[in-house]
Amino acid sequence: MTEYRLGSSEMVHTPGLIAWAINGYHFADDRPVLLNSMCQSFPTVPNTAIEQLLSKAVPYTVEDKTVVFSVDE
Template identity: 50%
Template sequence: MSKTAISAVLADTRSKRAAKTFIQSYPATKTYRLQSSPFVYAPGLIAWAINGASFPKDRKNLANVVAATWKLPLDAATALVTRKVPHTIDGETVVFSA
């Protein structure tokens, strides 16, 4: 094998390893759609939770309320109420990815 061919194989192996490390370090995100119901107006409840999460002692409880209301993972609800992930409002639905 020529020196150029060996260098190409090594570069390809390194880039595959780097890509695998990159993919593992950035897990896939899931998009959540929090829909309103006759009892809960989703944009209002999320605005209330985000506002309340500005107080550190209340963050966990507010994230628990959001997680329990829509059966979300706690880490996704926490990211939403602490504004670590952006959200959009689509009619009466809150959409975010975490």
């Protein structure tokens, strides 16, 4: 199992960004754009891991301003 930690910056609050993307991922027409946007924002995380996060296939937690989740790869 691989753990990913998506940190925030002064410009982007990652927990809010991920919550927004998960909400939008519910709509099939929006999925490709949201997945691409998140993959571009977090290029070190594999696309399959981001897809699992956005589809709610895996849970995540928020530690301070960091989103933490794990996936089987």
